[in-house]
Amino acid sequence: MIKVLSYLRLICLLIIILTSCHKSQPINEISDLQEKRIGLINYLGGDQQANSYFPGANFEAYTNVYEAVNALKKNKISAIIGDILILKKFVSSSHKLQLLDNLLWEEEYVFVMRSHNSDLKNNIDKTIHLLAISGIHNDMIKRWFPDQGQPEKITNLKLSSKNGVLRFGTVFPNEPFSYFNKEEQSIGYDIEIAYFIAQALEMELEVVSLDFYGLIPALLSNRVDFIGGTVTVPEERMKTMLYSEPYYHAKKGILVKK
16 A cells, blocks of 8 residues: 555656646747747738747747637747737736737738729728828727727718628638627727728628638639738738728737746
């Protein structure tokens, strides 16, 4: 009996030692992430900046921030690069996560149209400008990116079908930019701006749910009229497509486990 207990103690000790060896080391500085596995949320614009900051790291692509956070919690990755305003939400809801005190880089998100659709571009730019000078855009930022709690419901806008239907393609789920509520309605920051654009054009709005890699094909095949969803302006595409004025200024930070 004494020998059995001794063996059990030895086995328990070995388990504790092995668990400690495999436990991930805390990340406190950017330098701790060199040669680590880092999660990136897919967005049109590439990951050139991430490669420049962490040349020795391995990058894992995720279609949305929830998948990335889940992977971080399971130690599949060591960190997530993402929009600071969005990452703050996960910090406020979990005492095991933290944001490093580093601003990596800044980006501007835009809407994208086919090259011949200059009228739509002009109307989108005008709407973005009016939202900014009227103060509506600042109100939207506060509602969709709260420091605590859930984003507030989309503004109720009356639309007209006088000029037909405007088709907006974006990625789901991509909270708070575009996602489905409990009633399976498409809502979000990008969705609300799309509603304002449709209202200005006196058109109904059709929101088309796409995966990340389906955005450009849907636009080029005329399935949608314009696309959005954390889309930046890569130089190589400038000659083949039209881009709106920036409607969102993103600051990229790093989410890690404590």
